[in-house]
Amino acid sequence: MAPALLDGLPDAPGWVVGDRGLSSDRLRGQAWSMGARPTIPAKKNEAPVRCPDFIYIHRNRIERLWGRLKEWRAVATRYEKTAGSFMGVLCLAAAQDQLKTTIKNEQPRSNRT
Numbered sequence: 001m002a003p004a005l006l007d008g009l010p011d012a013p014g015w016v017v018g019d020r021g022l023s024s025d026r027l028r029g030q031a032w033s034m035g036a037r038p039t040i041p042a043k044k045n046e047a048p049v050r051c052p053d054f055i056y057i058h059r060n061r062i063e064r065l066w067g068r069l070k071e072w073r074a075v076a077t078r079y080e081k082t083a084g085s086f087m088g089v090l091c092l093a094a095a096q097d098q099l100k101t102t103i104k105n106e107q108p109r110s111n112r113t
Contacts (some may be wrong), residue, residue, distance in 0.1 A: 001083060001086070002027055004083035005083055006027075006030055006034065008083055008084060009034075012034040012036050013036045014036060015055055017059050019040070019041070022040050023040050023041065023042055023043045027040065037052075039051045041056070065094075065097065069097065072089070074093075075089055
């Protein structure tokens with residue numbers, strides 16, 4: 001599913017960041033062909049692949065976002081049959097997450113003593 005989602009992006013990303021579960025030469029090759037730099041570490045049974053630390057360290061932000069997105073049943077179960085439909089559900093869930101975060105950050109903080 002990851003290669004199909006990459007094909008659906010309107011522009012080439014600067015980086016493709018993923019965890020070991022996405023490790024494959026096919027996905028890395030597709031990222032390079034798009035003009036992006038893959039930052040996906042190799043599985044333990046694969047040859048090592050160089051991943052820039054300054055990018056990979058911030059991967060936890062992506063992991064936390066996926067955790068929040070998977071609260072949506074359609075995202076967690078990959079209910080949608082086509083990559084385009086799944087991308088639509090992802091965009092909807094991400095927009096809702098962004099709105100929730102924005103509203104949470106704009107609420108006035110109480111003065112505690």
